[in-house]
Amino acid sequence: MRDRLAEVLRAGEAGHLHAVVVVRGGETVLEHYGSGADFSWGESLGVVEFGPATLHDIRSVTKSVTALLYGIALGEGLVPPPDEPLLRHFPQYPDLAADSGRARLTVEHALTMSLGLQWREDLPYNSPANAEIAMELAPDRYRYVLERPIAAPPGTGWNYCGGATALLGKLITDGTGRALAQYGREKLFEPLGIDDFTWMTGADGVASAASGLRLTPRDLARIGSLVLAEGGRIVPGDWVRTMLRPRLSTGWGGQYGYQWYLESVAGHHVVAGMGNGGQRLYVLPDLDTVVAVLAGDYDGPEQWRTPLTVLERVVL
Template identity: 60%
Template sequence: MDMESALAGIVRAGRAPDLHGVVVVRHGDLIFEYYGEGPDVAWSGPLGTVTFGPGTLHDLRSVTKSVVGLLYGMALADGQVPEPEEPLLAQFPEYPDLAGRTELTVEHALTMTLGLEWDESAPYTSAANSEIAMELAPDRYRYVLERPIAEEPGRTWRYCGGASTLVGGLIAKGTGMPLEDFARSALFEPLGITAFEWAFGDDGVAAAASGLRLTPRDLARIGHYVLESGDPWLARMLRPYVAIADDFHYGYQWYLGTGWFGGFGNGGQRLYVRPDLDLVVAVTAGQYNLPDQSTPTVVLDEVVLPALAAS
C-alpha cells in the first residue's frame, strides 16, 4: 500500500489524532507530504483552527534543541564558542559567586548530564515545571546555573531545557548575535529557509529549548543537511554520549536509536533521520501536553517505513 492510502486509512480510523503535517524526503527528493486541519497553539496562545499547508509555520517545541545543537557546531567551527570539554562556569564570568562549580563542562550541557536538580514532569503551564520556572525567573542563565547539584555531572541523562538554554546562551555570547540572527545567517539562509519565527521570553531572549517555528518542509531540509553535509561536527554531535534506555541514547541535543537519529518535541513534533535509507521524515502534530503523543510513531511505523519496505 502506498503512503497516501495507508495514511488516509489511519487518519480515518482516528489512529493519528491531531496530525498536522508529514513530509518525507528520500535521496534528497520530496516523495510525500500531507497536511491536515485542526486547532493549534503556539507560545503566544491558541491559534484557532488552522488549515495547514506547505507554507504554514508550526511550533517545533523541543526539536528546537536539536537545531541549537547543530548551531553550536557551526559557531565552534569559527572559534566563536568553547570546545565541549571546557569549563562551563568560566563562560559565565558575570556569576562569580557560582565559579566554584568547576566540575561542570560545556559537554554536560550539550548532553543534558549537568547533574542539576531539574524536573519537567509537571505541566508546561505550571511554575512547578523547571523550564517554566526558568522562563519566569529574572535571569534565565543564573536560574539554571544555581540549581542544586543532585548527582555527579556527566553520569546520568536528565531531561533539562535549562541545558539547552545554556547552549543557546553560549552561542549568543560567542557570536555576538542573538540566537535567532545567528541561526538565520549560519543555517537558515544557506539552506534556503526564508520564513521562521522564534518565541522570546519576557527578557527578549529566544527560547533555545522550545521556541522555534518552521514549516515541515524546512524542518526536513535541516534533517537532510545533517544527513548529507559531511560536516565533522556532526560525527561528534551524533555520538551516543549517554544512555537514556536500552538502545536509546543522547548525543549533543539529538536522540539516537538503532540506525536512526532525530529530534522530539512536545505535541508530536518529530524530525527522524535514517541514514541507511537516505530518509528524512518531519511530522508536526497538536497533541501538546497529552499523556499519549504517539501520532508521529504511528505515522513512521505504520505508514512511511512499511511503504518504503514494499517499494
C-alpha cells in the same frame, strides 16, 4: 505510502496530526496537511488549516537546531569546545564558580543534558513548577539554571533539561555577538533556503534555544536533509558525526548524543529531534530518508504515539 497514511488516518491512529513531509533520496515522496486546533507556546491559534507555508511550533526540536548552530560557531572558533569548563564562560557568577561541585561542569555536560542539577520538566508546561517555565519566569534565566541544587555528579546520567540548552544558546550569542535568530538566519536558515521562520523569545527578549522555533514542515525537513548529508557545506561534518555519537541512555530505551536522540525502530537506525505535542524530525541514514511530523497533542500523555505511528506504519 500515501495509501498507508490514508488508512492510518481513517482508523483514527494518528490523532492531532497536522503535517507530514517525507523526503527520500532527495525527493519529496509524501506531503500531507490536515487541520485542527493549534497553539503557539500555549496561546491558542484556533482551528488552523495547515499547508506548505504554515509556520508551526517545533517545540523541543529547537534544541537539536541549536546544536547545529553550536557546531557552526565552534567551527568558526567563536564558542568553547565541549571539554571546556562551563562556568569559565559565565564570569558573572563567581559565587557559583567557587562551588567545587559546579566547577566540574563542562560544556559537554550541557550538550548531553548531564549537568547533574535538579531539574523537572515532567510537569505541564503551563505550570511554574515545571523547571523550564520557572526559568522563563526567573529574573536571570542562566543563574536559575546554574544554581539548581546538585543532584548527581555531572556526566553520570541523562536528565531532560531545557536549561542546558539555554546555556548553549547564551554561549552562542556571547561568542558570535549576534542574537540567536540573527546568527541562525545568517549561518543556517538562509544557506538552506529558509526565509520564513519565527524564533520566539521570553519576557526578557531572549530567544528560547530550547523550544522557541516555528518552521514550516518543508523547512523542518530541509534541516533533516542537512543532517543526513552530515552538514553539507553549512555545518562542519566532524561536528555532525560527533553530535550524533551516542553518549548516555535516556532511560526509555533510546540514547542521547548532543541534543539529538538516537534509537532503533524496526531495525533501522533513527536520529531524531523531538518536541512536545508530537513534533518530530526523523533522519534514517540507511534509508536515505527524512521524515518531518508536526502535530498538536501538546502535553498529551501519549503524544509520542502519532509520530511513531507515522514512522512505523507509513514510512517503514
